Amino acid sequence: EFFSSTSGLGQLLRTEVIVLKELQTYVNEIREHADLLQREINEIRAEHLTAAKSIESYLNNPVNAFRLIKRLHTDWETLEGTVESEHSRTNFLEAMAGHRQNLSFPTMEDFVGTTLAMTRLQQTYKLDVAELSSGMLNGVKYGSAMSWQDCFVLGQHLYSMNDFNNTVPWLEQSMRLLAQQSYSDEPVSLDFMEAVIGYHESLGDYQNALNLINHVLDVEPEQRLHLLEKRAHLEQLISDGVKRGLMHEVARRPEDYHATQDYLIYQQVCREELMPTAAAQRELRCRYFSGHGRSLNYLAYKLEELHRDPYIIQLHEVIGAHESVQLQHLARPVLQRSEVYSPTNGSTAATFRTSQGTVFEYDEHPIIEKLSQHMTLISGLDMGFAEPLQIANYGIGGHYEPHMDSFPESFDYSLQRFKTNRIATGIFYLSNVEAGGATAFPFLPLLVKPEQGSLLFWYNLHRSGDADYRTKHAGCPVLQGSKWIANVWIRLSHQDHVRPCQLQRDHEVSLQYKD
């Protein structure tokens, strides 16, 4: 799978280089052949020009008569023979069949995933489709521009997923780009346009459909006769003033999480439209922290409070850039699509968590061991009750929608190594991210930008052991770059010495945030 992580995309680029070379070989061969045939054609045409001066006297000449007969009898057979024995096409197709087996190609799922990622970015960061398709992100040019066909294919795909809200701007952009090219005249483009006509029609945009039909008919009136009937039908619809209403005005399904207030707030936090108040920020402190049970001679951690209640801190420069990159290298060969827990299906891949990840036991490698030591010093918690370290990589558009790290009350612990809930989470950021990809706490409303080598730490549970629903959090979509994190989840067992439980439940404050 390629779309959920940037680390697989390099393979696809290599695939493209190889198949392009194959196609170039094919093109060279058929071009050589075409050149040969063209020379023959030119010679015969020149002969015909001579003949045309006086056909009768030309044919009365026995040499000319002989040559004409020879041309049509023998030469033509030879020409036909060269077409028949043209192996370029079969060679190419055979080579491609081999490549399909040996090289990496994206699947339908990759295509769906990357389409979803584009619209997710567009919506979360309120990007302008025209800007996005020109390769610009927030005013900075990152990629190459999309063609009108690219925009169209994206729109077409969204349409097939019944996502009409997002279909329309992409089709409109596709039309805008097409118009800039002063409507291409190539037959392939015309075929494409015919397909687009259907989309505009079914979306209720009859005028755009009609404009396109007229263009196609102007260029190829003879070959596109089947469009005449459709043109008459559209003209009728327009003159009758039929308005189906653009389909994108249809409301989303109300049960859709993406339509909830919760989700809107989350997106606002990702866009930094919502942030903690000045009063809340004033209370926060930065300090040097020598760690639990560590003598003051040691180098201290740079601790920054990000939130008081619930307590959320970020520790800067915990590990070095070199160690971060080394951890990425350890994980890269064994990455797999991340899964989520669902009460009905167990662990499955889901569109609301698109990343790739892998797990390591803490004693598997000295650097991983070191992360555990940092966690012990920073949190004071017993890492003997931590789940294996999880390293994850998010590609462009990769995200993890708002969720709780703690398990629900109904959770079945019977198959778990540790039978208690996740008391705390630590996220080591193993990379910076050029744009997007921050960790958002929508209810606080806090946004933490990935900073390579730093550690984000918070408690998921109240002292009573109940879930603190205010700690719901998310990984905002990555807009540019590749995001690497290492997740530490520590369980509640045997942690009383650091965070004594309270006899009285202190969880009421967060109940209003429960789903």
Ligand SMILES: O=C(O)CCC(=O)C(=O)O
């Ligand atoms: O990617 C992030 O910033 C958050 C990740 C997260 O919440 C998780 O993996 O549980």
Ligand SMILES: [Fe+2]
């Ligand atoms: Fe999480």
